[in-house]
Amino acid sequence: MELYLDTANVAEVERLARIFPIAGVTTNPSIVAASREPLWDVLPRLQQAIGPEGILFAQTLARDADGMVAEAKRLNNELAGIVVKIPVTAEGLAAIKILKKEGITTLGTAVYSAAQGLLAAVAGAKYVAPYVNRIDAQGGDGIRMVQELQSLLELHAPESKVLAASFKTPRQALDCLLAGCEAITLPLDVAQQMLGTPAVESAIEKFEHDWKNAFGNLNL
Numbered sequence: 001m002e003l004y005l006d007t008a009n010v011a012e013v014e015r016l017a018r019i020f021p022i023a024g025v026t027t028n029p030s031i032v033a034a035s036r037e038p039l040w041d042v043l044p045r046l047q048q049a050i051g052p053e054g055i056l057f058a059q060t061l062a063r064d065a066d067g068m069v070a071e072a073k074r075l076n077n078e079l080a081g082i083v084v085k086i087p088v089t090a091e092g093l094a095a096i097k098i099l100k101k102e103g104i105t106t107l108g109t110a111v112y113s114a115a116q117g118l119l120a121a122v123a124g125a126k127y128v129a130p131y132v133n134r135i136d137a138q139g140g141d142g143i144r145m146v147q148e149l150q151s152l153l154e155l156h157a158p159e160s161k162v163l164a165a166s167f168k169t170p171r172q173a174l175d176c177l178l179a180g181c182e183a184i185t186l187p188l189d190v191a192q193q194m195l196g197t198p199a200v201e202s203a204i205e206k207f208e209h210d211w212k213n214a215f216g217n218l219n220l
């Protein structure tokens with residue numbers, strides 16, 4: 001599986017890349033805006049933080065296909081290996097088709113339905129990002145949508161993969177992985193929660209306590 005961090009916080013990516021088996025970093029305009037760093041400064045720093053094997057994702061802002069294609073080409077020229085996130089609107093779908101022909105790798109983002117995600121994949125997006133928590137938050141069933149999308153891609157667009165996004169809990173992420181998703185992107189707080197069970201610390205303290213009682217030190 002591929003695990004991504006959904007952030008533009010370079011310091012946190014550097015810190016967590018040492019700990020988590022991450023495949024790279026995903027961003028979107030809101031995430032970059034929250035970093036308060038200009039896009040063209042922060043993206044190279046994120047790329048540096050994840051190393052040559054890591055995959056960086058950045059999103060276009062234009063609303064029309066020509067604008068999306070132009071932004072995608074600039075991202076692709078300036079940042080080797082980047083995957084360009086394109087919102088799956090009608091114009092976005094047109095842009096994904098053009099970029100596929102141009103050999104630029106894309107991710108179809110802002111996906112709220114299995115049909116929308118399937119179209120992005122068939123148009124040529126290598127990744128498709130359903131917004132799990134945002135679907136739940138508007139009364140839908142994000143996990144069920146991901147299950148459907150995963151099955152549809154396996155049947156009809158096997159060269160594309162679901163990169164599930166928009167999580168508020170580790171449970172949502174695990175349910176996507178159980179549905180067969182090969183890739184997820186987690187905000188920093190959800191990534192930390194995956195390790196944050198208080199019982200782990202008390203279990204380790206008990207091991208140390210028992211050892212010290214028996215041997216008087218903490219050496220193996």
Ligand code: E4P
Nearest residue numbers: 006028109129134165166167
């Ligand atoms: C990824 O493609 C999305 O931009 C991101 O995961 C959205 O997450 P949010 O719903 O927490 O903002």
